[in-house]
Amino acid sequence: MENFNFYVPTHVCFGEGQIKQLTTVLKPYGKKVLMVYGGGSIKKNGIYDDAVSRMKADNFEIIELAGVEPNPRIDTVRRGVEMCRENNIEVILAVGGGSTIDCSKAIAAGVKYEGDPWDFTKDRSLVKDALPLVTILTMAATGSEMNMGSVITNLETNEKLATGGVAMIPKASILDPTYTYTVNKWQTAAGSADILSHLFECYFTVNEGAAVQNRIAEGLMKTVLEYAPIALTDPTNYEARSNLMWSSSLALNGLTRLGKKGVWSCHPIEHELSAFYDITHGIGLAIITPSWMRYILSEQTVEKFVSFAENVWDIDSNNRDPFDVANEGIDKLVESFKSWGIPMTLAEVGIDHEKIRLMSELAVKHSTISEDAFVALNADDVEKILLACM
Amino acid sequence: MENFNFYVPTHVCFGEGQIKQLTTVLKPYGKKVLMVYGGGSIKKNGIYDDAVSRMKADNFEIIELAGVEPNPRIDTVRRGVEMCRENNIEVILAVGGGSTIDCSKAIAAGVKYEGDPWDFTKDRSLVKDALPLVTILTMAATGSEMNMGSVITNLETNEKLATGGVAMIPKASILDPTYTYTVNKWQTAAGSADILSHLFECYFTVNEGAAVQNRIAEGLMKTVLEYAPIALTDPTNYEARSNLMWSSSLALNGLTRLGKKGVWSCHPIEHELSAFYDITHGIGLAIITPSWMRYILSEQTVEKFVSFAENVWDIDSNNRDPFDVANEGIDKLVESFKSWGIPMTLAEVGIDHEKIRLMSELAVKHSTISEDAFVALNADDVEKILLACM
Known part of the structure; x- marks a missing residue:
């Protein structure tokens, strides 16, 4: 830590x-x-x-x-x-x-x-x-x-x-x-994706030893994944709305972030999408995140993704290929986002190929993801991640 | 909530x-x-x-x-x-x-x-x-x-x-x-038991709907259970000591307690033991807790104990009698305390039958556990819990 x-x-x-x-x-x-x-x-x-x-x-x-x-x-x-x-x-x-x-x-x-x-x-x-x-x-x-x-x-x-x-x-x-009872489905889904993204950005980090932070992050992820669907189908459900609201504050007040090294990956990329296309922030994050996860999944990072699959999705990893387990965790996330009504491609939110290269270069320029991210990302990496979202 | x-x-x-x-x-x-x-x-x-x-x-x-x-x-x-x-x-x-x-x-x-x-x-x-x-x-x-x-x-x-x-x-x-590198085994075990007890007191509560608090509590319990044994065998292990230290602060700063109803059960009882026998607080809690858990386990509370077994101990509850699952979770806790070198009977810390009745009555008098605890406890209940620890 x-x-x-x-x-x-x-x-x-x-x-x-x-x-x-x-x-x-x-x-x-x-x-x-x-x-x-x-x-x-x-x-x-x-x-x-x-x-x-x-x-x-x-x-x-x-x-x-x-x-x-x-x-x-x-x-x-x-x-x-x-x-x-x-x-x-x-x-x-x-x-x-x-x-x-x-x-x-x-x-x-x-x-x-x-x-x-x-x-x-x-x-x-x-x-x-x-x-x-x-x-x-x-x-x-x-x-x-x-x-x-x-x-x-x-x-x-x-x-x-x-x-x-x-x-x-x-x-x-x-x-x-x-x-938040009157927050519509689109914004409820986007907000929930935003909370999850904050948790992911803090969870998928280089250094280890910050177990308190990781266990709290997993607990908050589980809470959001449990209650977002309830809030979407039953918008005046107090239990769902209160757990989402308190999760949003705790996901980004330092509890899951402090004591860890590195900078965030998906947010700097999404900020470019919003800057050029003014799209809903949480929707942009939901589209980028699984693509980023699959792109950085490797021998070096697979263990972290297995923890994610086991502790957040209760996926049993016994006697299984860790990459299968990791991908199953990512698949579950995609399924959740889809079930919340989030479009999972950039095309669906009106972003075509035109500015992909420019946004990729600016994401790297406006941040230190090429040096300090969980997996360092240069403009080519960002471009590949975005192209996989088309 | x-x-x-x-x-x-x-x-x-x-x-x-x-x-x-x-x-x-x-x-x-x-x-x-x-x-x-x-x-x-x-x-x-x-x-x-x-x-x-x-x-x-x-x-x-x-x-x-x-x-x-x-x-x-x-x-x-x-x-x-x-x-x-x-x-x-x-x-x-x-x-x-x-x-x-x-x-x-x-x-x-x-x-x-x-x-x-x-x-x-x-x-x-x-x-x-x-x-x-x-x-x-x-x-x-x-x-x-x-x-x-x-x-x-x-x-x-x-x-x-x-x-x-x-x-x-x-x-x-x-x-x-x-x-905390120089904290001896006895105090390290007692301190870890104290942290766990704070989490249990906030976790086992009457009202539901406070998922954020419950998931954070489970995450902190897992952290303590992972790192206490490491700190006991390797007292200068920074990762273990840092996770125990940060857990201690977060276990009782309101994160797991606020948003829930009711008063604590084991602390008021232990305070009587310490007041009369000046024993180490965390050791007293470790002795009382499993006895209290078994005493209050019932059709009304079993669901909470199953959550504890599943989410903290990763015990599979599929197709099993919930009481078996609940008891397995409590057994695991006793095993942990024993493996940390904690004596699990009152006799071992020098407490005999003499003041058991008096302390039971005072625990009820000095608190509102007879009205507001997870399971209400009168003096007879407390006496039975303490007698089961002899």
């Missing part, structure tokens, strides 16, 4: 009705709030009205930034920073999924930074301070509600890049599983 | 050599330190010298409270509170295992309370504020390094009672697995 620092001070208020804690968790930071949200679904399902009326009853002053995009854009971040400065905002309230929260994180840090917030994606050390951030989560997926990460898209440069810093960790997050 | 609040702001510095962060994590709170430790093993293994020399080089002022007992006593807490007041202590540094940390928590809160700190064990709401606490962990067991709990013993009244409060959560904890 590698050395690490674990620091997750987010106060998580989990469960139905936890919105009752909203003003209590906001108040220590001030009463001038920038409320950030996305396309307006929170106005349909009542979350907007509930949050606003509670804040107004407690004399909060609310400025709104609506319309954050599914892959949140740097222009929106810049606009948010300006709004905070013009209105002397004291605390940011993000109401939404990972995109809204990521955007709010960049705004929060941007307010305390003199330059352009896009700089954060090039140099994380510039994230030194930030306005306090509180979140109300409406989708189980990115884990952004309980970590320091943020992914921002620049459509001018076709870049979708990650940044982050301790100052960006939400002070408090309200996680009410009933808020 | 029940509603819950998760708030664990402890900055964990994990890994070999993390003592280098000691003065950095202390400094925000002040330079007048009460250094609390136990029987002096930290003077033999060099941890004391290393910590003191680092603090002195940075001009910290150190007052020492040495000799904290294995079951820390309220008298020592009172003495610590006085020392803090006399010396205007700004921050407490606990160096040791759970006993030293628990004692330090009670001191930290005691300083900010006008009455007697023993009151905290009768009314947790009295724990309103506390001096900041930093810990250096030297034993993997109680999880006190990353939570708000504290267990204190009053030898005058033969009471060993738990208390706790948010103010008691350590601000930072240095977890260096090499510091």
